[in-house]
Structure formats: C-alpha cells, structure tokens
Amino acid sequence: DAGITQSPRHKVTETGTPVTLRCHQTENHRYMYWYRQDPGHGLRLIHYSYGVKDTDKGEVSDGYSVSRSKTEDFLLTLESATSSQTSVYFCAISESMGRNTGELFFGEGSRLTVL
Amino acid sequence: AQSVTQPDIHITVSEGASLELRCNYSYGATPYLFWYVQSPGQGLQLLLKYFSGDTLVQGIKGFEAEFKRSQSSFNLRKPSVHWSDAAEYFCAVGALGYSTLTFGKGTMLLVSP
Numbered sequence: 001d002a003g004i005t006q007s008p009r010h011k012v013t014e015t016g017t018p019v020t021l022r023c024h025q026t027e028n029h030r031y032m033y034w035y036r037q038d039p040g041h042g043l044r045l046i047h048y049s050y051g052v053k054d055t056d057k058g059e060v061s062d063g064y065s066v067s068r069s070k071t072e073d074f075l076l077t078l079e080s081a082t083s084s085q086t087s088v089y090f091c092a093i094s095e096s097m098g099r100n101t102g103e104l105f106f107g108e109g110s111r112l113t114v115l
Numbered sequence: 116a117q118s119v120t121q122p123d124i125h126i127t128v129s130e131g132a133s134l135e136l137r138c139n140y141s142y143g144a145t146p147y148l149f150w151y152v153q154s155p156g157q158g159l160q161l162l163l164k165y166f167s168g169d170t171l172v173q174g175i176k177g178f179e180a181e182f183k184r185s186q187s188s189f190n191l192r193k194p195s196v197h198w199s200d201a202a203e204y205f206c207a208v209g210a211l212g213y214s215t216l217t218f219g220k221g222t223m224l225l226v227s228p
Contacts (some may be wrong), residue, residue, distance in 0.1 A: 006159075024202060031214060033215070035218075039218065040124075040204060041217055041220060042218045042221045043159075043205065043218040044218075044221035045215055045217075048214065049217055050214055056214075058215065091157070092159075101160055102152075103149060103158075103164055104149075104159075104161075104207075104216055105161075106151075106158035106159040107158055108157060108158045109156075109157075109158055
C-alpha cells in the first residue's frame with residue numbers, strides 16, 4: 001500500500017471555525033490532491049499540487065485553501081467552516097499523472113462534520 | 116474538458132452471476148481510463164487501467180474492462196460475482212498532459228445471496 005496518512009481521521013467542529021486537514025506521504029510522489037466525496041456527487045477535486053509551493057484549483061475550490069511547503073505534506077484548510085463542507089475528504093498522490101504510468105493512490109479519508 | 120458518466124447508481128447482482136458496470140466518457144483524444152473500487156469506510160483502490168494497446172485489460176480480483184472507442188465506453192466486467200465484491204465502483208478518465216483525473220459519480224454494487 002502507498003504510504004499516505006491523513007489526519008485527523010474524524011473531526012466534528014462548529015460553523016465558523018477554522019479547520020486544517022493534513023496529508024502526509026512517504027512515497028516522494030510529485031503530485032498530491034484533495035478530493036471531497038459526497039453522496040450523489042462522487043469524488044470532486046478541491047485543489048491539487050504539482051510540486052512544492054505549486055498548487056492549482058479544482059472544480060470545488062471555493063472556501064478552501066491549500067499549502068505544500070514540503071514534498072511529503074499537503075494541507076487543506078477551511079478558513080471558516082460551513083455546514084456545506086461536511087464531507088469525507090480524501091488525499092491522493094501520483095508519481096506521474098498525465099504520463100503513461102499515471103494513476104492515483106488514495107488515503108483512507110478524513111470525515112469532517114460541521115455543526 | 117473531460118467527463119465521465121456512470122449511468123447506474125445502484126446495481127444488484129446475485130452471487131455467482133456475471134457483472135457489467137457501465138462507464139461512458141467524453142474526451143476528444145485518446146483517454147487514460149481507470150476503474151477504482153471503494154469498500155465501506157475505506158479509500159479507493161485501483162482495479163485496472165487502460166493507457167494504450169490491447170483494448171481488453173485485466174485487473175485485480177478477477178475484473179476486466181474493455182475500451183471501445185466507437186462507443187466512448189470502458190465497461191467493467193466480472194464473470195462470477197462474490198459477496199466480497201459488494202462495494203462502490205468508480206470510473207475515471209485522464210489524458211496525456213493532464214495533471215488530474217475526472218471521476219464518475221459511482222455505482223454501488225449490492226450482491227444478493
């Protein structure tokens with residue numbers, strides 16, 4: 001299994017509070033991703049990174065920010081959590097996305113509940 | 116832009132019966148196609164992938180998928196379903212030069228005794 005650790009795995013918070021989810025990898029892969037999974041919507045990309053300090057937005061990036069100061073860590077921050085951000089968040093990594101070996105490896109997910 | 120459609124939200128199959136899960140994609144050039152499986156409370160695991168060459172690809176756990184360019188499809192098949200196959204299945208599409216994958220909304224497979 002790919003070495004991907006997400007923390008925390010479960011979190012309950014209140015509307016308006018900041019939340020940071022962490023993704024840590026031991027594979028030295030270049031690409032890192034944050035997806036959210038919601039019933040009826042599948043997986044939707046929030047943000048991704050293609051290198052240290054290089055990030056880009058996905059299809060549902062509003063209300064989220066990310067940072068990648070080291071190859072191994074990719075942080076997802078909700079500056080002021082809302083109930084619509086209640087979801088399961090998955091981190092994924094890839095060594096060579098867009099080339100002939102590109103595939104994603106997923107973490108086990110972080111379940112966030114915003115009350 | 117790429118898109119993926121999985122027409123079936125839920126499918127119920129009897130144990131031992133054959134399975135086919137449908138996936139249609141939209142992309143102008145040759146896509147890279149993937150099938151992932153997600154067991155309850157778990158992350159996604161890659162079942163198989165297609166990049167080029169033989170259009171029938173074999174994956175783990177006895178699954179296979181066939182790329183049909185004329186139909187823009189990449190359907191997942193298994194000849195005999197086991198109760199442990201009950202899970203949610205996701206089709207995804209990528210392409211050369213793209214840094215992301217686009218996922219379908221998933222098909223939940225239920226296996227009846």
